[in-house]
Amino acid sequence: MILIDPPLVEAHGRVWSHLASDTSHEELHAFARRIGVPERGFDGDHYDVPSEWYDEVVAAGATPVSSRELVTRLTRAGLRRPKPRTLLPRPTGRALLRPSRLRAGDLVAVVSPAGPTWPDRLAAGVAVLESWGLRVRVEEGGQTREPWLAGDDAHRAAAFSRAWSDPDVAAVWTARGGFGTQRMLDLVDWDALARVAPKVLVGFSDVTALHQAVAARWGLATVHGPGVAGLGDGDPAAVAEVRSLVMDGTPLTLTGRPARPGAAEGTVTGGNLAVLASGAGTSLVRPAAHGIALLEDVGEAPYRLDRWVTQLLRSGWFDDVRGVALGQLTRCGEPGEAEALLLDRLAPLGVPVVADLPVGHVPGNRALPLGVHARLDGDTGTLSFARTLR
Structure with missing residues (x-):
């Protein structure tokens, strides 16, 4: 149903109503086009309509409701959108803003x-x-x-x-x-x-x-x-x-194999080793400082993995890391060769390591959140997230 609240909001020298739908945004956009409301008037979950249009919009089929009822009905329908806010960088090691989980109809x-x-x-x-x-x-x-x-x-x-x-x-x-x-x-x-x-x-x-x-x-x-x-x-x-x-947004625990003892907590960052190394030194990098580094790769010879991890070590990407989570190193040399190489190269970091996590280029590739706080246990071989998406 198309809804409109009374013209009560003052802005830019005019008074405005909110035009919305508690059925779908598609219905709302179609109605707005039909009565000539400009696209630039859309603000996330409603159109701003000037007071002089109110009677015409109601005559075209919009149902008058109070502002409170409009918000309530949008929220109940799952169509209420929070006001966008500017996303900003966060200090290294700080947990990142978690997006909202998906719902049916999204x-x-x-x-x-x-x-x-x-x-x-x-x-x-x-x-x-x-x-x-x-x-x-x-x-x-x-x-x-x-x-x-x-x-x-x-x-x-x-x-x-x-x-x-x-x-x-x-x-x-x-x-x-x-x-x-x-x-x-x-x-x-x-x-x-x-x-x-x-x-x-x-x-x-x-x-x-x-x-x-x-x-x-x-x-x-x-x-x-x-x-x-x-x-x-x-x-x-x-x-x-x-x-x-x-x-x-359920809690999550991934199980691998203990590789270096100890436990660490922090935000998880990383992914594909070759891609991480290729981005080192650019402005679009999130280092692993005060967090847990996740690494996986596929089809790389061990000497190339050595090159990639050396680049990350020399560029400072691993500085102040608290733990390392190794995913799958698929088709990277003989069985166990790539893992042994990385364990040797990362040993000077002196942090807990869990290996063989089900993450990477394998049929059982498990999903996990990046930028979210987790606990890495090098004694039990687990990586656990108490929270995932909001």
């Missing part, structure tokens, strides 16, 4: 900041999200000379920015990783998007670059988890845990 925008996606796998993943009661919109890919990219850099940056700035979108979920996220980061207007209400960002692998940028520029927690194209054929238990995390 809109998820699927973007491809890196590589192209197989259409059948993407469709299967979209079907999984829709089975959770979510609405899904897939941002179109673009043309490029490089077959490893889902469109040129400007197109991929614009698709991400368009999805993030859309007030109807509750989550931006990446289709997959691959290569190329680093190339689009400097084309995003981070200052402009910082004024948009927080959303859930999900992805992993090459999307590590986006996780780091969002944490560094906006101080916003994100979700390290499978892309949409990995949901359809993913391990059922892992997919169920992704749903539980993003829609229920």
Whole structure:
């Protein structure tokens, strides 16, 4: 139902009413277009309408209600949006702002900041999200000379920015990783998007670059988890845990194997080792100081992992880290070779380490929040989160 409250709010030399819908934003936008309310009048969950329009809007079919009833009905319908606030960087080691968990009916925008996606796998993943009661919109890919990219850099940056700035979108979920996220980061207007209400960002692998940028520029927690194209054929238990995390915000414990004794607490940061090293020294990096570093990788020879971790050590990314959580090192040399290398290179840090966590390029890839406080136990081999999304 279309609702309008009395013209009581004074601003810019006029008095204003609020025009809203307790059914959907789509209904609201369609009504506003029909009566000629300009798009710039939309403010997150309502349109601002000048007092001289009030009678005309009611005559067009809007139901008059009190301001209190309008807010109550929007809240009950799950359509009440908090006023956007500017997202700001937070001191290193500080827990980041946690976005709100998703609810049935929320809109998820699927973007491809890196590589192209197989259409059948993407469709299967979209079907999984829709089975959770979510609405899904897939941002179109673009043309490029490089077959490893889902469109040129400007197109991929614009698709991400368009999805993030859309007030109807509750989550931006990446289709997959691959290569190329680093190339689009400097084309995003981070200052402009910082004024948009927080959303859930999900992805992993090459999307590590986006996780780091969002944490560094906006101080916003994100979700390290499978892309949409990995949901359809993913391990059922892992997919169920992704749903539980993003829609229920349930506490989480991941179990690996003890590697270095002791316990540590702090915010988790990190992701793909090669991508983290590639971003070292740039302005869009969130270091692991006073927190827990998460590392995973795939298809890298041990000598390359040595190069990556050395770069992070020399650049100061590990300075004052409190613990290390090693995920899967898939196809990285002989079994156990990569893990032994990293344990040796990280030993001088003198911090607890848990290895073999079910995070990374494996069918059972578990989702976890980045930028959220956790406890790492090097004696029991666990990484635990008492809180995840709000």
